Amino acid sequence: MAENMDHPSVSTVLGVACAPKNDHVLQPGALDRKVGVSRSQESKGLIDVQPVRGTRDFGPEEYRLRQWLFNEFEAVSRLFGFEQFETPVLESEDLFVRKAGEEITQQLYNFEDKGGRRVALRPELTPSLARLVLAQGGKLTLPAKWFSIGQCWRYERTTRGRKREHFQWNMDIIGVPGIAAEAELLAAIVLFLERVNLSSEDIVIKVSSRKVLQAILERYTVPEDSVGPVSVVVDKMEKIPLEKVEEELSALGLSPEASSGIIAATRVGSLAELEQLLGAGNEAVRELQQLFSLAQGYGYADYLQLDTSCVRGLAYYTGVVFEGRDRAGQLRAIFGGGRYDRLLSTFGGEQRPCAGFGFGDCVIVELLRDKGLLPSPAHEVDDLVVVMEEGLREHAAGIAQQLRKAGRRVDLVLESKKMKWIFKQAERCGAKRMVLVAPDEWKQGLVRVKDQATREESNVPVAELMNF
Amino acid sequence: MAENMDHPSVSTVLGVACAPKNDHVLQPGALDRKVGVSRSQESKGLIDVQPVRGTRDFGPEEYRLRQWLFNEFEAVSRLFGFEQFETPVLESEDLFVRKAGEEITQQLYNFEDKGGRRVALRPELTPSLARLVLAQGGKLTLPAKWFSIGQCWRYERTTRGRKREHFQWNMDIIGVPGIAAEAELLAAIVLFLERVNLSSEDIVIKVSSRKVLQAILERYTVPEDSVGPVSVVVDKMEKIPLEKVEEELSALGLSPEASSGIIAATRVGSLAELEQLLGAGNEAVRELQQLFSLAQGYGYADYLQLDTSCVRGLAYYTGVVFEGRDRAGQLRAIFGGGRYDRLLSTFGGEQRPCAGFGFGDCVIVELLRDKGLLPSPAHEVDDLVVVMEEGLREHAAGIAQQLRKAGRRVDLVLESKKMKWIFKQAERCGAKRMVLVAPDEWKQGLVRVKDQATREESNVPVAELMNF
Numbered sequence: 001m002a003e004n005m006d007h008p009s010v011s012t013v014l015g016v017a018c019a020p021k022n023d024h025v026l027q028p029g030a031l032d033r034k035v036g037v038s039r040s041q042e043s044k045g046l047i048d049v050q051p052v053r054g055t056r057d058f059g060p061e062e063y064r065l066r067q068w069l070f071n072e073f074e075a076v077s078r079l080f081g082f083e084q085f086e087t088p089v090l091e092s093e094d095l096f097v098r099k100a101g102e103e104i105t106q107q108l109y110n111f112e113d114k115g116g117r118r119v120a121l122r123p124e125l126t127p128s129l130a131r132l133v134l135a136q137g138g139k140l141t142l143p144a145k146w147f148s149i150g151q152c153w154r155y156e157r158t159t160r161g162r163k164r165e166h167f168q169w170n171m172d173i174i175g176v177p178g179i180a181a182e183a184e185l186l187a188a189i190v191l192f193l194e195r196v197n198l199s200s201e202d203i204v205i206k207v208s209s210r211k212v213l214q215a216i217l218e219r220y221t222v223p224e225d226s227v228g229p230v231s232v233v234v235d236k237m238e239k240i241p242l243e244k245v246e247e248e249l250s251a252l253g254l255s256p257e258a259s260s261g262i263i264a265a266t267r268v269g270s271l272a273e274l275e276q277l278l279g280a281g282n283e284a285v286r287e288l289q290q291l292f293s294l295a296q297g298y299g300y301a302d303y304l305q306l307d308t309s310c311v312r313g314l315a316y317y318t319g320v321v322f323e324g325r326d327r328a329g330q331l332r333a334i335f336g337g338g339r340y341d342r343l344l345s346t347f348g349g350e351q352r353p354c355a356g357f358g359f360g361d362c363v364i365v366e367l368l369r370d371k372g373l374l375p376s377p378a379h380e381v382d383d384l385v386v387v388m389e390e391g392l393r394e395h396a397a398g399i400a401q402q403l404r405k406a407g408r409r410v411d412l413v414l415e416s417k418k419m420k421w422i423f424k425q426a427e428r429c430g431a432k433r434m435v436l437v438a439p440d441e442w443k444q445g446l447v448r449v450k451d452q453a454t455r456e457e458s459n460v461p462v463a464e465l466m467n468f
Numbered sequence: 469m470a471e472n473m474d475h476p477s478v479s480t481v482l483g484v485a486c487a488p489k490n491d492h493v494l495q496p497g498a499l500d501r502k503v504g505v506s507r508s509q510e511s512k513g514l515i516d517v518q519p520v521r522g523t524r525d526f527g528p529e530e531y532r533l534r535q536w537l538f539n540e541f542e543a544v545s546r547l548f549g550f551e552q553f554e555t556p557v558l559e560s561e562d563l564f565v566r567k568a569g570e571e572i573t574q575q576l577y578n579f580e581d582k583g584g585r586r587v588a589l590r591p592e593l594t595p596s597l598a599r600l601v602l603a604q605g606g607k608l609t610l611p612a613k614w615f616s617i618g619q620c621w622r623y624e625r626t627t628r629g630r631k632r633e634h635f636q637w638n639m640d641i642i643g644v645p646g647i648a649a650e651a652e653l654l655a656a657i658v659l660f661l662e663r664v665n666l667s668s669e670d671i672v673i674k675v676s677s678r679k680v681l682q683a684i685l686e687r688y689t690v691p692e693d694s695v696g697p698v699s700v701v702v703d704k705m706e707k708i709p710l711e712k713v714e715e716e717l718s719a720l721g722l723s724p725e726a727s728s729g730i731i732a733a734t735r736v737g738s739l740a741e742l743e744q745l746l747g748a749g750n751e752a753v754r755e756l757q758q759l760f761s762l763a764q765g766y767g768y769a770d771y772l773q774l775d776t777s778c779v780r781g782l783a784y785y786t787g788v789v790f791e792g793r794d795r796a797g798q799l800r801a802i803f804g805g806g807r808y809d810r811l812l813s814t815f816g817g818e819q820r821p822c823a824g825f826g827f828g829d830c831v832i833v834e835l836l837r838d839k840g841l842l843p844s845p846a847h848e849v850d851d852l853v854v855v856m857e858e859g860l861r862e863h864a865a866g867i868a869q870q871l872r873k874a875g876r877r878v879d880l881v882l883e884s885k886k887m888k889w890i891f892k893q894a895e896r897c898g899a900k901r902m903v904l905v906a907p908d909e910w911k912q913g914l915v916r917v918k919d920q921a922t923r924e925e926s927n928v929p930v931a932e933l934m935n936f
Contacts, residue, residue: 297862394765
């Protein structure tokens with residue numbers, strides 16, 4: 001039930017002169033033809049009951065499962081001392097338009113609002129986080145450790161399993177330049193994985209650094225700024241043929257030698273090999289070594305795997321990047337993230353070191369389902385209160401309300417129903433007790449209580465009903 | 469960090485031929501001019517850090533307050549045995565377009581998507597609920613008791629305090645024809661109000677029924693279907709002059725006598741007077757009497773006030789309608805709802821009795837703030853873990869992770885900081901303990917623990933750290 005309660009009407013705020021126009025008010029005589037909601041629509045037959053193409057409804061059963069997942073996201077974030085935030089799903093298009101050829105920008109769910117503004121349903125949360133950080137300005141104490149769970153959108157052809165929205169859990173650390181930030185973020189992800197009963201036998205976290213590509217580009221005197229667009233191209237290597245990658249790198253102004261250097265660097269198999277390629281003093285090498293050491297300390301080193309072909313598809317990463325995959329290699333990325341030290345400054349703010357990750361709600365559920373690890377949380381109440389005679393409804397209502405004030409979850413049967421239906425309902429709602437308000441007992445100040453687990457029944461004085 | 473993890477790339481699904489177009493990929497030579505994210509945007513200065521006009525950011529502080537409110541909404545819903553659901557914020561425009569002249573339809577935040585579909589950011593949750601109920605079809609057991617908390621949008625001029633979005637808590641009962649449903653919904657609202665320390669001294673719930681208008685219209689042989697559009701006009705009575713109301717009623721095809729009858733009916737002051745006007749057997753009278761009796765049973769009769777000028781602004785209500793106001797009469801409606809028995813059938817589905825309400829997130833916060841009842845929930849962790857020497861960081865990381873596995877919320881300091889900063893941080897994050905990992909203690913297998921409440925310090929063996 002909507003009713004715009006928080007939206008004062010036009011006329012109260014802008015005065016009578018601005019009262020809503022009569023465009024939609026029926027004209028004289030119109031009553032015979034079509035009036036109000038009903039008749040005009042009734043003839044149409046059933047509306048399309050599916051949600052908008054590419055989106056999902058969460059009925060109670062689906063919602064319970066989703067909430068189980070989100071509760072884990074939230075619980076882990078709080079165990080790490082992170083604070084939650086939320087920004088609007090609708091943002092100015094500017095915030096997301098980047099010129100690096102990213103898929104995320106190409107698939108922007110953007111449109112023009114009625115005021116002629118270019119807006120978009122956010123494709124990701126990070127730019128909004130950056131905007132919010134900039135909006136807080138000096139009032140923000142660094143480091144800030146923030147998390148959010150929000151719906152993200154894209155506009156693309158939908159086919160089986162490809163949706164236009166998904167939810168994403170993000171954790172970000174703003175203001176920590178060192179690799180301790182990335183290590184902490186990965187620790188949070190691993191704690192989540194373990195809480196949902198996954199282990200390093202199920203999940204591998206591929207780790208690399210944008211600084212690897214940066215070092216290679218420096219050799220060929222390609223400007224540092226091209227690390228982003230080059231990474232976007234390299235990210236497609238799994239999906240498009242090598243010639244196409246080389247073609248796109250060339251289109252970015254890279255010489256054939258630079259291209260070859262980049263491609264070779266994505267095939268490095270170990271930290272030792274990387275050190276050989278880039279030199280011992282190289283920053284990428286040093287930082288990755290640190291990350292592996294910290295992972296030992298936290299106890300999640302067995303999840304990590306150096307993989308220099310992992311560059312991630314977002315232009316703004318500047319350092320360590322990582323992504324989570326199922327060991328079997330059957331699913332898409334489960335999560336991904338990294339360091340993005342220059343995003344705030346590209347928005348015109350002061351440069352701030354940042355690192356974070358995004359963790360979607362779809363692939364993880366696929367994986368947990370495949371492994372039989374998905375729970376099926378059930379609906380549950382404490383008491384089912386039943387009125388055995390309509391004349392007692394007021395009393396039953398009072399009892400239900402008292403139980404609720406005492407913290408009991410109470411399903412009150414709102415109609416006269418047969419006992420068969422009531423027993424079934426007690427199962428459906430997972431009631432622990434059934435409380436029957438019946439005439440004979442009521443006359444003696446009693447209600448009949450049935451314990452659903454033990455199946456024991458007894459008559460209980462109303463006053464004692466709260467002693468459970 | 470987004471990265472479209474749940475959105476497989478174009479090329480993996482549709483094949484190489486459908487790989488993303490190169491529109492946004494820079495052309496050869498472009499590197500000198502503008503490359504990637506950074507340079508092109510850096511020159512622009514600070515972006516607009518405000519959220520899109522009419523929308524709100526929830527930074528950590530605002531989010532905590534909002535979450536406190538939503539937790540109360542949710543807790544009350546669960547105490548009533550309701551199940552949560554969620555539908556997409558984006559819906560087909562059709563779902564909301566009604567011809568009754570409602571403000572909610574006139575201010576629809578609608579647009580055309582890239583596929584030429586007319587879509588809208590939902591202005592209210594009820595039509596989506598109805599759609600979802602229809603989608604569940606035979607699989608749904610009635611009655612269904614469902615709730616949702618979702619963001620709703622409108623497109624209108626924004627001025628101080630008038631936003632384009634708000635959140636709304638909805639509870640709906642599908643499948644119960646009797647007034648027990650409305651009474652139960654009001655009981656939930658009252659329990660919420662009492663949990664946030666409001667009482668009937670603060671809040672009045674105005675109650676009436678669309679069947680009052682229906683009875684009057686029947687006298688003048690105006691078709692039943694016009695109750696909706698007539699109610700939409702009557703709803704404006706507080707805001708626009710009487711002549712204008714009469715004009716609009718006339719535009720709906722009502723005779724001057726019918727108009728006068730309608731207006732007179734909105735001025736009835738008591739149930740007795742209403743009975744006199746409509747007759748003792750009248751359904752509106754009987755149902756309202758039942759509602760007041762049940763309210764006695766639940767214990768919230770002191771909140772209720774018969775007010776036949778309360779009709780609510782949505783066309784689809786068919787029976788009891790109600791709205792919550794501050795007794796002082798200074799604020800807009802706090803919540804509103806009623807019975808809408810024909811919404812499912814106007815969508816082409818089987819007719820199902822329904823009742824529900826919407827409760828916004830803005831006016832209630834205004835009221836609680838005015839009355840000094842708004843809490844200021846603080847950020848809180850259990851342990852602040854501090855590394856006193858960088859060489860010990862790996863050990864500190866291990867300790868932090870163990871504490872988290874044991875369920876402690878741990879803020880780990882990720883850099884070398886001065887003690888002054890650390891003491892300040894312990895306050896900022898509301899830590900209960902400070903855990904210092906320092907060289908001398910560590911050599912003896914100890915960490916230094918400070919209880920923030922008692923200010924007591926002690927050296928504790930690492931193994932005992934978990935015994936809190």
